[in-house]
Amino acid sequence: MNLLGIDFEDWYHPQLVQKYVKNEKHEPRMFKGIDKILEMLRRNDTLATFFVVGELLETNPEIFDKITENEHEIAFHTMYHTRIDSPNFKENFRNEIEKFSKLTNKKSKGFRAPTFSLNETSSWIIDLLSEYDYIYDSSIVPAKTDLYGTPNAEIKPYRISSDSLENDTIDGKLIEFPLLVTKFLGKKVPAGGGFYLRTLPMRVIKNAIRQYEKQEIPATFYIHSWELTPEFMPKLPLSTKDKFITYHNLQKAFTKMNQLIQEFEFTSFEKFLGNNCQVIGPSIR
Numbered sequence: 001m002n003l004l005g006i007d008f009e010d011w012y013h014p015q016l017v018q019k020y021v022k023n024e025k026h027e028p029r030m031f032k033g034i035d036k037i038l039e040m041l042r043r044n045d046t047l048a049t050f051f052v053v054g055e056l057l058e059t060n061p062e063i064f065d066k067i068t069e070n071e072h073e074i075a076f077h078t079m080y081h082t083r084i085d086s087p088n089f090k091e092n093f094r095n096e097i098e099k100f101s102k103l104t105n106k107k108s109k110g111f112r113a114p115t116f117s118l119n120e121t122s123s124w125i126i127d128l129l130s131e132y133d134y135i136y137d138s139s140i141v142p143a144k145t146d147l148y149g150t151p152n153a154e155i156k157p158y159r160i161s162s163d164s165l166e167n168d169t170i171d172g173k174l175i176e177f178p179l180l181v182t183k184f185l186g187k188k189v190p191a192g193g194g195f196y197l198r199t200l201p202m203r204v205i206k207n208a209i210r211q212y213e214k215q216e217i218p219a220t221f222y223i224h225s226w227e228l229t230p231e232f233m234p235k236l237p238l239s240t241k242d243k244f245i246t247y248h249n250l251q252k253a254f255t256k257m258n259q260l261i262q263e264f265e266f267t268s269f270e271k272f273l274g275n276n277c278q279v280i281g282p283s284i285r
Contacts, residue, residue, distance in 0.1 A: 001276070002209060002219040003177060004048040004266040005075070005112065005138060006037065008063070011226055011233050013053055013081035015115045015147065016242040031060040033229030038070050040228070040254070044261045047268040048072050051112040051138075051222075054079035054100040064104060073270040075110035076100050076134075083117040084125055093125065097132050110269050112222075113139035116148035116179070123162040130173035136269060138177040138220060140165065143188045151188065153178055156217045177269060180219045182208035193222040197256055198249035209264055218272060221260070227253040 012018065012026045041048055050067045052074055057064050067074050079096040082089055100108060111129050118125065118139035129137065137160060142153040152166050159172025180192030184204055190196045191208040212219040226233045230250045238246060260266075 001272060002212075002221060002264055002266045003138075003269055003272055004046065004261065005220070005222045005269065006048050006050050006225060006228070007077055007112065007222055008034075008050045008052040008056065008225045009077065009081050009114075010053070010056060013114075014224070014226070014246060015083065016238065016246050017236060018081075020236055020238055020242075028056060028059050029232040030225045030229060031056065031063055033225065033232050034063060034066055037225065037228050038066060038072075040258055041072070041261075042070070044258070046261045046266050047271050048266070049075050049110060049268040049270065051075045051077040051110070053077050053081045054096065054103060057100075057103040061103075068107070073110070073268040074104055074107055075112065075269070076108045077112050078114055081114045083115055084113045085117045085119055085122040089122075090124060093128060097128070101132065109133070109135040111137050111139070113137075116141050118165065119148075119150065120165065123165055126160060126162040126173055134174060135273065136175040136177060138179070138222075138269065140176055140178040141181065141190050141192075142178050143181045143190050145190065149190075150178075155181060155212075156215075175273070177218070177220045180208055180212065180221060182211070192220055193257075194224060194227070195245055195248070197221075197223060198227070198253050202256060202259070205260070206263070209260075213264075218276075219264075221266065223253065223257050228257065230254075 010028050010030045012021045050072055111134055116139050140150050140153045141148055142155050143149050144151045150165055154167055155178055157175055157177050158168035160174050160176035161169050161172045179190060181188055182191040191205050209219045
């Protein structure tokens, strides 16, 4: 069984977009597409975890009801989609997590850092999440990119601590679900969704999932809400590189994700943990 996380964020949240819209009015749009996403999951009898940017629940609280009423899991993606290694983020995070807890009736037990920004400078967040009874994190990508990556991290779920982001540790406070990676053209690259879902050939992604399944490792996959509902994603005058990363093959993302959940079994992190916690790392057997 593989894991599907939907990063539910709006058009102005991606890091490569934020710098271009600082002075614009941020009118939420993605709530208009949630029914389309839920219908795709329903048709394929698939549960998912929605990593939600908290401010969207403030403006459109019906998002929470629609997610939970359809038996999907809701998890935390910060309140404003700020990189957790940003200056001054640490001093504000306790307020953010308490606010999100109120918005979700304390239902959230999982976290994903925006732009996978969990690294040595932001590892403090592991202890704080544990303090608020969080169970797992999914912010580690075991490959290096221009924006993120922990290339030496384990590829299977493991216990993570603020002192050890890469390997299972007996005193780890959270379970880490690292994103799917694979070898492509001789290099280890992310293969678990987002830009890489839109860019890599489907045979490469499918082979990566099959390789994980042979090793009995869950393939952890993610996709953004704006990738599944590109009709609500405005085309902005980004730089050539940022435009390519943000918009390349955007119209193909829904079809490719739909194809994957038709061919492979995916579920929510919550459901997986309920059935498989005994296989995750020697420290919790």
